[in-house]
Amino acid sequence: MGLLRRMWQAFYDNAYLLLVATTLLWAGNTIASRLAVGHVSPMALTSLRWFIVLAVLLPLSGRRMAQDWPKLRPFTVKIVWMAFCGFTGFNALFYAAAYSTGAANLAIFQGMIPVFVMLGAWLLFKTPVTAMQWIGFVIAFAGVVVVGLKGNLTSLNAQGFSSGDLLMLSATLLSAAYTLGLRQRPAVSGLVFFTALALAASLTSLPLIAGEIALGRFQMPTLTGWLIMAYIALLPSLIAQLFYIRGVELIGPSRAGLFVNLVPVFGTTLAAMLPNEPFAVYHVIGLALVIGGIILAERK
Numbered sequence: 001m002g003l004l005r006r007m008w009q010a011f012y013d014n015a016y017l018l019l020v021a022t023t024l025l026w027a028g029n030t031i032a033s034r035l036a037v038g039h040v041s042p043m044a045l046t047s048l049r050w051f052i053v054l055a056v057l058l059p060l061s062g063r064r065m066a067q068d069w070p071k072l073r074p075f076t077v078k079i080v081w082m083a084f085c086g087f088t089g090f091n092a093l094f095y096a097a098a099y100s101t102g103a104a105n106l107a108i109f110q111g112m113i114p115v116f117v118m119l120g121a122w123l124l125f126k127t128p129v130t131a132m133q134w135i136g137f138v139i140a141f142a143g144v145v146v147v148g149l150k151g152n153l154t155s156l157n158a159q160g161f162s163s164g165d166l167l168m169l170s171a172t173l174l175s176a177a178y179t180l181g182l183r184q185r186p187a188v189s190g191l192v193f194f195t196a197l198a199l200a201a202s203l204t205s206l207p208l209i210a211g212e213i214a215l216g217r218f219q220m221p222t223l224t225g226w227l228i229m230a231y232i233a234l235l236p237s238l239i240a241q242l243f244y245i246r247g248v249e250l251i252g253p254s255r256a257g258l259f260v261n262l263v264p265v266f267g268t269t270l271a272a273m274l275p276n277e278p279f280a281v282y283h284v285i286g287l288a289l290v291i292g293g294i295i296l297a298e299r300k
Contacts, residue, residue, distance in 0.1 A: 012246060013250070015246075015247045015250035015251040015256070018243045018244075018246055018247040018250070019243070019244070019247040019256055019259040020259065020262065021240070021243055022240045022243040022244045022247060022259070023259055023260065023262035023263045023266055024262075024266050025235045025236045025239060025240035025243075026236050026240055026260075026263050026266075027262075027263050027264075027265075027266030027267035027269075027270055028231070028235060028236060028267075028270060029232055029235075029236035029237075029240075030263065030264075030267035030270075030271075031267060031270050031271055032228050032231055032232050032236070033045075033094065033095055033098050033232075034098065034271075035224075035228055036095070036225060036228045036229075036232075037098065037099070039219075039221060039222045039224045039225035039228060040219055040220070040221040040222070040225035040228070040229060041212055041217055041218050041219035042092065042095035042096045042098075042099070042212070043092060043095075043205075043208045043209045043211070043212035043217075043218070044209060044212065044218055044219060044220070044221065045091075045095055045221075045225075045228075045229060045232070046088060046091045046092040046095060046205055046208060046209070047202070047205035047206065047208060047209040048209075048221070048229055048233075049091075049229055049232050049233040049237050050087060050088070050198055050201040050202040050205055050233075050237070051202050052229065052230065052233035052234075052237075053198045053201075053202075053233050053234075053237050053238050054195075054198045054199060054202050056233075056234070056238060057191075057194070057195040057198055057238070058195065060191065060195075061189075061191045061192050061195045062195065064189070064191075064192050065188075065192045065195050065196060068186075068188045068189075068192050071186045071187055071188050072186050072188060072192075072193075072196055074186075075185070075186045078181060079186075079196050079197060079200050080200045080203075080204065081181070082177075082178050082181040082182075082197060082200075083197045083198070083199075083200035083201040083204055084174075084200070084201070084204045085174040085175070085177045085178040085181070086174065086175060086177075086178025086179070086181075086197075087178075087197060087198070087200075087201035087204075087237075087241075088201050088204045088205045088208065089171070089174045089204075090171045090174045090175045090178070092205075092208055093167045093168065093170055093171035093174070094167075094168065094171050096164075096167055097164040097165075097167040097168040097171065098164070099164065100163050100164035100167075109165065109168040109169055109171070109172050110144075110168075110172065110260065110263050110264050111140075111141050111144030111145070111260070111261050111263075111264055112141075112169070112172045113172045113175050113176050113179070113257060113260040114137060114140070114141075114257040114258045114259075114260050114261060115137060115141070116172060116173060116175075116176035116257075117176045117179050117180060117253055117254055117257030117258075117260075118133065118137065118254050118257065118258075120176055120177070120180045121180060121183075121252075121253055121254040124180060125180075125183065127252075127254050129254070132296055132297065133254075133258075133297045135293075135296055135297075136258070136293040136294065136295070136296035136297025137258065137293060137297060138293070139289055139292055139293035139296060140258060140261040140289065140290045140292075140293025140294055140297070141261065141293070142289050142293075143261065143265060143285070143286040143287065143288070143289025143290035143291075143292075143293065144261050144264050144265070144286065144290065146282050146285050146286040146289060175260075176257070179248065179253045179256065179257050180253050182244075182245060182248040182249075182253055183248070183252065183253050190242055190245045190246055190249070191242065193245065194241055194242055194245060197241075244256070247259075255297070258293075258294055258297050259294065261290045261293065261294070262290055262291075262294075265283070265286050265287050265290050268283060268286070269283055269287070
């Protein structure tokens with residue numbers, strides 16, 4: 001037990017391992033969202049996942065959250081805003097966008113999150129952006145483009161821009177806003193803070209699912225849908241978010257945001273395990289560019 005505890009502590013104190021693990025789990029969310037089509041409607045998936053997360057978190061940290069309420073109360077508005085941006089809004093737009101835009105476009109727009117984080121940190125917190133960081137971002141984003149377009153640099157023009165593209169662009173802005181909000185959060189543990197966010201996400205998702213029901217587009221999950229939702233709730237929604245909060249705490253939002261470039265790379269790599277998604281040379285090129293860009297941006 002002592003060895004396992006030390007190994008866990010070493011992992012929990014290493015921002016790079018935490019953020020790579022986070023992006024790998026988020027990439028799994030991309031695959032799960034594709035598999036969920038036809039098994040559960042987008043707003044149902046967005047809302048029910050957070051109620052599952054909340055059911056897991058409240059027994060673990062509900063009492064501690066009540067004790068820390070004096071510290072959380074001044075941040076109530078911010079917690080609701082962050083939960084809507086990073087949890088409810090982003091996922092609702094992402095799942096909806098998957099119905100009307102291609103995988104290449106989804107991958108490219110997710111790669112825009114880091115630049116929005118860097119620009120937001122510069123505008124809001126006067127965080128300096130060095131030339132090396134910009135070079136690292138450009139190289140990493142080039143890897144995202146290579147993977148998103150599957151090595152065919154003319155495919156974006158061929159696909160054009162759809163309403164799904166605009167939804168995904170809006171989703172990346174919300175995700176960047178959430179990341180920036182992590183910079184100044186209540187002085188409570190990551191678990192307590194995340195529980196408060198999950199509670200707010202559950203509440204802010206209710207109008208979305210109500211609207212889906214009113215429009216006649218609600219689809220109750222099938223058995224496959226419930227299995228997909230369980231995976232999304234426990235790994236990308238619960239474990240990955242806790243890792244991300246800790247990673248931002250260790251190295252800040254601007255540097256942590258750069259790792260989001262790995263999501264489309266890992267996502268496409270995982271998709272290669274599915275039928276008709278073979279692993280190709282452009283996966284290797286894209287992964288090398290993204291990792292190389294992160295290394296350059298992290299120097300000094």
